[in-house]
Amino acid sequence: YVKHAGKNGYELFVKSMNVVAKRRLELESNLRKAIELNELSLNYQPQIDMQTNRIIGVEALLRWHSEELGFVSPVEFIPVAEETGLITPIGEWVMREACAQAVRWQVQGLPEIRMAVNLSVRQFAKQSLEKQVNQVLLDTGLPVHCLELEITENMMMDDVEGSVETLHRLKALGVQLAIDDFGTGYSSLSYLKRFPIDRLKVDRSFITHVTTDPGDASVTQAIIAVAHNLGLSVTAEGVEEESQLAFLREHSCEEVQGYLFSRPLKADDLAELLGSNNGYIHL
Numbered sequence: 001y002v003k004h005a006g007k008n009g010y011e012l013f014v015k016s017m018n019v020v021a022k023r024r025l026e027l028e029s030n031l032r033k034a035i036e037l038n039e040l041s042l043n044y045q046p047q048i049d050m051q052t053n054r055i056i057g058v059e060a061l062l063r064w065h066s067e068e069l070g071f072v073s074p075v076e077f078i079p080v081a082e083e084t085g086l087i088t089p090i091g092e093w094v095m096r097e098a099c100a101q102a103v104r105w106q107v108q109g110l111p112e113i114r115m116a117v118n119l120s121v122r123q124f125a126k127q128s129l130e131k132q133v134n135q136v137l138l139d140t141g142l143p144v145h146c147l148e149l150e151i152t153e154n155m156m157m158d159d160v161e162g163s164v165e166t167l168h169r170l171k172a173l174g175v176q177l178a179i180d181d182f183g184t185g186y187s188s189l190s191y192l193k194r195f196p197i198d199r200l201k202v203d204r205s206f207i208t209h210v211t212t213d214p215g216d217a218s219v220t221q222a223i224i225a226v227a228h229n230l231g232l233s234v235t236a237e238g239v240e241e242e243s244q245l246a247f248l249r250e251h252s253c254e255e256v257q258g259y260l261f262s263r264p265l266k267a268d269d270l271a272e273l274l275g276s277n278n279g280y281i282h283l
């Protein structure tokens with residue numbers, strides 16, 4: 001590429017490399033201070049039970065408002081946190097804050113719901129994960145069945161045996177386990193039966209065109225069928241339209257999450273939604 005593009009192409013290439021490297025450094029140095037500066041917060045997106053039309057859980061989603069860089073998406077900063085190891089303190093902060101918030105809602109007298117927390121590659125690979133989870137549950141007082149951990153297929157593929165063991169140790173605590181972004185990773189269906197999980201989350205990329213793209217419809221139907229045959233429950237991510245909801249209902253998907261019902265909300269706004277109408281969502 002460099003050879004054919006000539007000198008100008010090469011300079012452009014170097015320049016864009018510099019832009020990328022500079023942004024990466026800025027993210028890293030600012031992320032280092034993010035916890036102490038109180039720049040991290042969590043938003044909570046409702047998950048709705050299709051049988052009861054009720055909020056049955058929420059997913060905690062990390063937000064970073066950097067004083068220097070402004071709002072940065074987790075899609076951009078989580079990989080940086082992952083590479084630098086900063087995900088360890090950040091991930092621990094997320095787990096603690098999410099569990100503490102779930103308890104605050106319970107203390108306020110709101111209906112009990114599940115709290116789903118995303119795990120990162122490094123967190124999942126850590127030997128001490130199960131101890132950490134247990135400690136957070138003890139410290140915050142959140143009933144163990146209220147916590148759900150989301151992992152992705154790819155996190156488990158490097159070391160399938162080790163992952164199966166980790167999942168069993170987590171499951172033994174009593175937490176719920178979900179596979180996030182299902183269908184986009186590299187896992188083989190044959191592994192699925194070995195994972196002691198509770199739920200598959202169908203990735204948003206299949207749901208977006210589920211009513212117009214026969215391929216996406218087939219994949220979604222197949223995921224639901226496999227899940228049900230293995231005794232797992234299914235959550236569809238990224239539901240934005242009524243027609244998608246109708247499709248999912250017709251195919252017996254248990255739970256839905258997406259902008260059609262709610263964007264990720266601040267804790268107080270979620271509490272208001274959960275408190276009004278006892279958590280029933282008009283579908």
Ligand code: C2E
Pocket residue numbers: 045060061062063073074075078094118119120121180181204237238239240257258259260264
């Ligand atoms: P995810 O775990 O798959 O989370 C779902 C993402 O889809 C969220 O993006 C959510 O805001 C978005 N979403 C939900 N419903 C809709 C919809 O109807 N339409 C559209 N267009 N988007 C929808 P967000 O919050 O930007 O997070 C992106 C990813 O960053 C997450 O994907 C997750 O992989 C990662 N992430 C977020 N918070 C954490 C965290 O605390 N720890 C770790 N390790 N990763 C996190």
Ligand code: MG
Pocket residue numbers: 059118150180
């Ligand atoms: Mg997730």
Ligand code: MG
Pocket residue numbers: 180181201203204237
């Ligand atoms: Mg997802």
Ligand code: MG
Pocket residue numbers: 181
């Ligand atoms: Mg995703």
